[in-house]
Amino acid sequence: MATCGGAGDDGGRSPLAVVYDELVEVRQHAATLQTMLQGSPRVSDMDARELVKGMMAKLSSAMSVLGTTSGGVEASSGAVRGPGRRKKRSGTASGPHRESTSRRRSKSPFINMVTARTLNDGKTWRKYGQKYIHASTNPRSYYRCSHKPDQGCQATRQVQESDSNPSEYIISYYGQHTCKDPSTFRSLVIQGAADAAPPEDCSNLISFTSINGAFAHRVVKEAVDLHPIPYSRFSNYSSSPPVQEGMSSGSLSPAGHGKFMQYAGGQLVDVIGRRTPPLTVGSAPVEYWRRSWGSPTTWMLAQAWTASLPRRAASGSCQGGHLAIIFTTTTCSASIPDQGRVRVPMHMHAWGSSNILL
């Protein structure tokens, strides 16, 4: 969590000016650190010294380039070997039209650039591309935060092995992490939910009921179909779901029923209910439910998904009496008649109980 320095606003200055100032600041910090390490005799500090040394060199280099407009950077682009026949992408014709979603970063906030000897910076990243860049012998790798799918975290980074020093990586960070470590998520306990009476209005609830030991789900009311659910990402979901007013007063979770998912404002807000063996429930992104609403696909996916929860929700606390919320990202697949095997990214919440938490 260190890396994302506090960048801030950049007013109306040019990007280069901003970058340059940042570099100046980083170099100052590096210099300070260097000084501090000077007097330390500990062996383990050797690495740090080496690192700082590299930082200083790179920063100075970068600054000179930015400051003088020309860096005289030249290199031969490495030969691109290619063991990879790949059929041309079928798109364009009938495939899902590429919406006007911009593919390329237009003006992402530049946070900072560091040199490091390891790719591990304490964050979880997912690599999504690699490219040989002009005038650089080593390829540049593109990563995005692993929590983009489930939490919509927009942070990305670019990693490039230093051309001059093969043991170093030059890492550029873009955007800021808005994600939270799922393991730190606290559970939400809602008093009285377990024994509460069913809500009067179930129009926005999806019920998962345990039937003969197997989970099935059903729509509590058809109304869900009626009021449109915008195509919004579940990632908008807040890690601290709002406590429904009605819940504290015990208006949800009817006896005999398992769990409910609740929509509000066109978006999945929460899943509420009480624990019933085999203990779990979950939620899916809004668009998923919308897509396969009422179809066999929904059923099967829900079943497969639910069945897999105990295994996946190892991090969860599902015991006791009330509610616990676990946040996990995974995918679900199921064999659907006429559709083959369907895989859908899932963003799961599991509930168990907890007299603890929150």
Added chain:
DNA sequence: ATTATTTGACCTTG
């Protein structure tokens, strides 16, 4: 089996 990475195609920008 599921999840992560690789890598050529695709796309936007300058």
Added chain:
DNA sequence: CAAGGTCAAATAAT
């Protein structure tokens, strides 16, 4: 049009 950022099918890793 070139450069580079992104997508996603194929593939590797678990």
